[in-house]
Amino acid sequence: MSVAAVTHGHAREPEQVGPAPKRIVTGYGFWIFLLSDMVMFACFFATYAVLVGQTAGGPRGADLFNLRIVAFETACLLASSFTCGLASIAADARSRLWFQAAMGATCVLGLAFLFLELREFAELAARDAGPTRSAFLSAFFTLVGCHGLHVSAGILWLLTMMAQVVAKGFRADIRRRILCFALFWHALDIIWVAVFTVVYLMGSGV
C-alpha cells in the first residue's frame, strides 16, 4: 500500500464511522413519519370496512359513486406523481426552470384532483348523502376527506418549495425539503390506490 492510499483511507474514516449524513437522517425520519401516517390511514380503512354495510336505509356506494370522475381523479394523481419525479430530477440537476415547470404541473394536477373531489362531495351533500346520513357515509367522508386534506397540505407545501427555490436556490437544506416533499407526494398516491380500489371499485361492484 502506498502512502497516498493510507492517508486517503484515514481521511475517509470519520465519514464512515460517524453519524449518517444529514440528508439520510432527515429522509429516514420523514419516512418513519410517512409510515405512521399509513398506519393512521389503515385505521380509517378498517373503520370504513367495518361500517360499509351500515347504510341506515340510505344510499349504498353503488348508488352514489361515479367511476368516470374517479378515473379522472386517478389520472390526475398518477400524472402528478410523474411530474413530481421530474421535479426531483430537476432539483438534483440544479435546473431552476425545469424544477419550477415540473412543480407547477404537479400543482395544477393536484388542484384538478381537489376540484373533482370537492365537486363530488358537494354533489353527495346536495343529494342528502352527506356525512351525517349514515355510518357508511361518515366513514366514507372521513377516509376520502382525510386523503383530500393531505393533498391540500401537499399543495401548500409544494408552493412553499417553489418559493423557497426562487428565494434561496438549491441549498442543501432546501434540497432535503424537496426530498421529503417528493416522498410525501408519492406516498399520497399509494394511499389513493388503496382508496380507489377499496372504496370506489369494490363499493360500486357490490
Next chain:
Amino acid sequence: MSDMQLTHGVADVAPGDEKEGRIGQRVIGYAVGLGLAILLTGTSFFIAGTDLVWQPSIPVALVVLAIAQMGIHLVFFLHITTSRDNTNNVMALAFGFLIVIQVIGGSLWIMANLNHNMMPMDRIMQMQR
C-alpha cells in the same frame, strides 16, 4: 484493502433517493413506473365494470392489482429497492406493513366475530321494552 471494505455496503441511501444516474435514464425510470401504474389502474377499472370474468373473483383480483400497483410505486417512484444500502428503509417499511395488516385484519376479524355472536338488533330492542 480495508478502504474497499469500508466503502462497500456501509453507506446508506435516503428513502426516495436514487443512485447516481444520467438524467435521461432517471426520466425513463419514472416513465416506466407511470406506464405500469396506468396499465394496472386501467385493468382495475376494466375488471370492476365487466361481466367477462367470474364475478366472485373480482374483489380478489382488485386487491391483487392494488398491491401490485403499490409495489410499482414503491420501486419506481420511492426507489425502495432490495439493495443493501436500502436495508433500513425496507425494515421500517416492513414494520409499517405489519402494523397496517394487524390493524385492518384484526379489526375486520373482531368485528365479524362480534356481528356473528351478537343478537340481532331488533331482538335487543324488544328485550329493552
